[in-house]
Amino acid sequence: MTALLATAALLLTAGCSSDDGGSPGKDDSASPSGTTAPPSPGRTAGETPPAKGSVKVVRTVATGLSTPWGLAPLADGDLLVSSRDEATITRVDGKTGKKTELGEVPGVSPAGEGGLLGIALSPEYASDRMVYAYFTSASDNRVVRMLYDERKPAGEQLGAPDTVFRGIPKGVIHNGGRIAFGPDRMLYVGTGESGDTGLSQDKDSLGGKILRLTPEGEPAPGNPFPDSPVYSYGHRNVQGLAWDREQRLFASEFGQNTWDELNAIAPGDNYGWPEAEGRSDESGFHDPVDQWSTDEASPSGIAYAEGSIWMAGLRGQRLWRIPLKGTEASADPQAFLEGEYGRLRTVAPAGGDKLWLVTSNTDGRGDPKDGDDRILELRVS
Template sequence: MPRRSPLRAVRAAVVAAALLAAAACTSNPTPSPSAPSAGNSLAAPETPTITARIDAGLTLPWSTVFLPDGTALISERDSALLKFLPPGASGPAATVAKVPDVVPDGEGGLLGLALSPHFATDRYLYAYFTAQTDNRIARFRLDGSSRQPSLGAPDIIFTGIPKASTHNGGRIRFGPDGYLYVGTGDSQRRDQPQDRNALGGKILRLTAEGKPAPGNPFGNNPVYSLGHRNVQGLDWDSAGRLWASEFGPDVDDELNLIVPGGNYGWPEVTGAPHRAGFLDAKVVWPSTAESSPSGLQIVGNTAYLGALRGQRVWAVPLSGDVAGLPVAYFTGEYGRIRDVSLAPDGRLWALSNGQNPDFVLVLSLRG
């Protein structure tokens, strides 16, 4: 696999020094990932501050979505339980239901959640989960009240995403266009990401019924972008541009700007090698120990990412198609961070991961 040239290594060191200065006001600042030099002049991100810690008694939570009234729904990977916290709750999360047919294995289990853009009328909750033979997507009607929601029978809308003990992807999210975007992993099958007809190592774009969305780049094919290793986060900026976070191997975690039909290189290249035919990452963390970025939430002109191995929250300023220098917060203070999501009240929720039990950090933002 191509590695960085000596010139690129020097450039990364210069950027690292710049971040040490920029991050001086953060807790436990760390050396920077490499980033486009054009991003050095971007405005500093809004600073997250902790306003609450909810000891929710969770076990390996993976994804959070919010109902219109502020009720939080949280998936637990290994238990396959869908949990909920009503607005203002400060104690343990209660159980909605156990999602049927989930077969946890390694990184697989009950993973991403997404709420229908028409939830007020259709009441659909979507879930990505690992089953006996594959990863798949189901939708459920969510009934009842915020004090005791109930889950209807599953309607399986998409199947056949390859599974393995690692690299299962799992993030799902409805885009501004009303279609469902799905991040998948290569499932340890390195032939999948470069194959347009395979589902592994991709971002998929589907209708609400699980069909390939109109206007996809490869015709009647669910694939929207390819050459991914393990997509973990999806969100859109204020101009409707899609960004995705992705695990690298032993080097080069990535934040990518996604374009239809774009090829992001795995397994041929990682990071930003400037190689013809592949799109470079906008931010590269050369050391996966600093990041392993999972859930992604964009607020204003800043992307916030939870870091698993890195045990911190990264904030990356954005401007157009340029990403600036990442800044680290809470490094090593709260363990692994799996997801970052925006609540209706404008605060961020960050899910800890593997703290036994896990908790929710509620973050306010200030300039």
């Protein structure tokens, strides 16, 4: 296990104090499992999606969730959901919405935008039953894995966490948190610069990066920088990871005062922060696929389905559709569900033209309604 250490930055920087306009200490803001939706009838890989799409809320799957953050779909249609503040993982029956708590993850230190964040299933989950989690501890952000044993009583089904990777800088803000296994079966980790903007351009720091690791936590073979887990850099706060049918990686990123971003990720590329926010005329920076004002997006999770990236907006309180042709947008982004369900945290593929969508109104920045927070099933095109 590689334990690459970085200094945690605990102080806020000048400018916007948080990623969606709320007060610091109440959270900023993938597909979480790293899987992509299978092709749906009538659409072939590489086909450009239509300029206009649609979203239909099929049903509310579950209600009454507390500070949900990460989502990991199981093969039988059930869902694992992490609670940022309670540091628990809950299994939600995909048909009835019944909730069963697996247990509490020890060592989590919820505060500000930190806590129990992204979760993902091992690429060998069918045989090893391992659940990976990204969380904020008392000293850093880290990735652990735990055995999920369904034979044990509810509340006692999580094994002791095995630390896979540690030393990611923590802060009151910008803790990143999304993890996903890619088509290459490697573990991708989105991190934030913890409020210390200088970390993003420092390739020796783990802050403000996308990391690529083996399931055991070593720098993955083929990474762009020798013996380093760093896959891309110059990020402010990465909270969404997804791959298209051609196995190209996309990531959502919070801007500061001006532009939020959807990026197509190329190994070793520099995405500009803090020198650039959004598109830039400066050479050496990889421009985003598209950009949004921070009050329209403040993006968290993303997923790929039906030829488009679907991006959940927190402050923006809407679901964005970004139709793709290769690694470029093929039409203007389209917004759905604006203001209907409040803050939107996580979106994940549910197979074919279906998506799971998780709201985020109990995180201290939303306006919770009866039943919040909830999981929705969507049909999209």
